[in-house]
Amino acid sequence: MIAGLLIIIVLINPFINLLTKDIDIEREVFSNIIESNNIGENTNENISKIQDQQVIEIYKGTLKKEISELINTKTEYVLSDISIDIEEDKEAESFGKIKKVSLILSNNKRSQSDEDIKVKVDSIKDVSVNVDTKKMSDTSSSSKEFEEVRKIISDSYSIPQDQILVGKN
Secondary structure (H helix, E strand, C coil): CCCHHHHHHHHHHHHHHHHHHHCCCCHHHHHHHHHHHHHHHHHHHHHHHHHHHHHHHHHHHHHHHHHHHHHHCCEEEEEEEEEECCCCCCCCCCCCEEEEEEEEEEEECCHHHHCCCCCCCCCCCCCCCCCCHHHHHHHHCCCCHHHHHHHHEEEEHHCHHHHHHEEEC
């Protein structure tokens, strides 16, 4: 009988300890909810930043493609490389406005025969080219050769001509 009583006390003792302690279940539940919300907000901020950066890169890519097509259709020059700086601050009133365009055109102008030649090219990996804008500004300011290109881009995108740097390959 004493052994049975000891077993009952051992089994009931944890429940008695829970009742005598001041445990607030609501407080524990709400603190867990708040922690999970904070983690969710941090994740949403990171996702938002990544999305903003992707939108900017897509916008720059579209501008590059449009300017490339504009040069190919309205001039006889071949575009080698292009770099575009835009306003990337979302809070700014001029968000997305083009600050500066740097172009590198090849020395050779397109000829009539170049348009007739068609070449099949397999997929090409993305190539990154660093453009030295200091070097370009020296050649672009002294050269009147590419004035037509500057005027076309300036008129199409409402960019001052002094913000369009054109160099040759």
